[in-house]
Amino acid sequence: MDLLEGRRSREEVDDWAAPWRTLDDLPEIDDRLVWDTLGTLFGCATLDPSDPENPVYLHDEVDFRAWLEEFDAAVARGE
Numbered sequence: 348m349d350l351l352e353g354r355r356s357r358e359e360v361d362d363w364a365a366p367w368r369t370l371d372d373l374p375e376i377d378d379r380l381v382w383d384t385l386g387t388l389f390g391c392a393t394l395d396p397s398d399p400e401n402p403v404y405l406h407d408e409v410d411f412r413a414w415l416e417e418f419d420a421a422v423a424r425g426e
Contacts, residue, residue: 348415350388350391350411351408351411351412351415357391357392357404357406358392360388360391360392361388361389361390361391361392361393362392363388364385364386364388364389364391365389367385367389368385368386368389369389379426380418380421380422380426384414384418387414390405390406391406391411392404393405393406
């Protein structure tokens, strides 16, 4: 939500999620939805590699909204 509402930049969100997906000494996360969501957020600041001269982000606000809708739907289903 903070990402969509501009309270946190995509770089801040990506940096926050990174340790959870990349470090070996953090507590194990058994909740698959949480694990998958952390992986998605970890990629939110990825640049599109197709044109290095004009860097643009691979994901945009439409993607962020879709991710949030998918997360909310999964929570509603009890996943």
